[in-house]
Amino acid sequence: MTQNRRTVVDPRQAERRRSLIFKIGAAGVLIAVAAGIAVWAVNSNSEDSSTGASATPTVVTEDGFIRVSAAPKGTEPKAVVSLVEDFQCPACQAFETRHGATLQELAKNPNVAVDYKPIIFLDRGGQTEFSANTSNASMCVAEATGKTGDMSVWLKFHNLLFANQQQEGGPGPSDDQLRKFAEEAGATGVSQCIKDDQFGDWLSDQSSSTMQDSGFQGTPWVRLNGETIDAMNMSTQQLTDAVNGAAK
Numbered sequence: 001m002t003q004n005r006r007t008v009v010d011p012r013q014a015e016r017r018r019s020l021i022f023k024i025g026a027a028g029v030l031i032a033v034a035a036g037i038a039v040w041a042v043n044s045n046s047e048d049s050s051t052g053a054s055a056t057p058t059v060v061t062e063d064g065f066i067r068v069s070a071a072p073k074g075t076e077p078k079a080v081v082s083l084v085e086d087f088q089c090p091a092c093q094a095f096e097t098r099h100g101a102t103l104q105e106l107a108k109n110p111n112v113a114v115d116y117k118p119i120i121f122l123d124r125g126g127q128t129e130f131s132a133n134t135s136n137a138s139m140c141v142a143e144a145t146g147k148t149g150d151m152s153v154w155l156k157f158h159n160l161l162f163a164n165q166q167q168e169g170g171p172g173p174s175d176d177q178l179r180k181f182a183e184e185a186g187a188t189g190v191s192q193c194i195k196d197d198q199f200g201d202w203l204s205d206q207s208s209s210t211m212q213d214s215g216f217q218g219t220p221w222v223r224l225n226g227e228t229i230d231a232m233n234m235s236t237q238q239l240t241d242a243v244n245g246a247a248k
Contacts, residue, residue: 050144050189056202057139059146064206065115066142068107068151077113079246081106084210084221086121087134087161088168095220095232096162102236104155111247116158119207121219122168130172133194134161135203137178140193141185156185 052058061067071077081103085092107114118135138158145153160181166172173181175194182190193199210216215228222231225246231239 051140051193051198052143055198057143057199059142059151061115064209065117066138066146066151066154067113067115067149068104068155069110069113070108071110071113073149075110077247078111079109079243080113080115080225081243082115082117082221082223082226084117084119084216084219086119086131086219087138087165088122088128088130088172089219090165090168091218091232092220093162093165095222096159099231099234099236099239100159100162102239106240106243109244109247112243117206117210118158118203119210119219120203121207121211124169128169128171130166130168130170132197132200132203133172133175133178135207136197136199137161137182137190137194139199139203140190141182141187143199144190144193145187153186157182157187160185 059066065082069077083095083103085095103114106112118138120131120135123129123131138154138161141157142151142154145151161173164173164181175191178194179191182188182194210221215221215223220232222229224242229242234242
């Protein structure tokens with residue numbers, strides 16, 4: 001008669017098997033976590049690489065303006081409206097409310113360019129960084145989205161800053177608010193640029209140079225083909241006629 005033999009399990013071998021299975025599982029989890037971190041890092045770096053590493057923007061004119069124009073690349077429009085402004089400046093907001101849409105319409109003429117230069121003017125000796133932060137964020141958006149010469153996203157961001165302008169002398173929008181405005185305008189990859197104040201030194205130099213110009217009296221400073229015009233006291237029709245006249 002055949003008897004059933006009982007299998008004797010060595011408890012030490014069973015424990016070793018359990019330990020091996022646990023180690024394999026733990027290693028798998030660590031590999032997955034490491035892979036996830038690597039993917040996040042690559043995506044994060046990629047997301048924030050659209051402004052490059054240079055502290056000098058590449059999308060501005062020789063004299064540091066952001067140009068909005070339908071003129072063919074490499075050509076010089078007959079009429080150039082130059083606008084120096086500060087995103088903290090209430091008078092600049094009033095100017096944009098009065099003439100912003102008119103300037104955008106005029107810029108559709110290939111013979112016209114509207115050049116914008118945000119400067120650091122009203123930060124009151126370093127007591128606030130409102131102007132500095134918004135000007136840098138503006139340049140981040142321009143650099144990230146305007147390499148082809150199309151500044152439509154930058155213009156949306158510009159308009160959002162004035163539409164949501166905070167009180168003069170206050171802290172201004174936070175980095176997170178600036179990032180959200182940028183995303184709303186259609187720009188990505190600017191978070192690190194905003195956080196690091198990537199173009200801050202360049203903007204400080206540009207601002208100082210502008211404010212030392214003998215023609216500078218404050219913001220907004222509006223010129224047509226280099227000549228200062230009293231655009232704040234012009235009607236929409238008067239401004240349109242002046243620019244179209246210069247564009248002929």
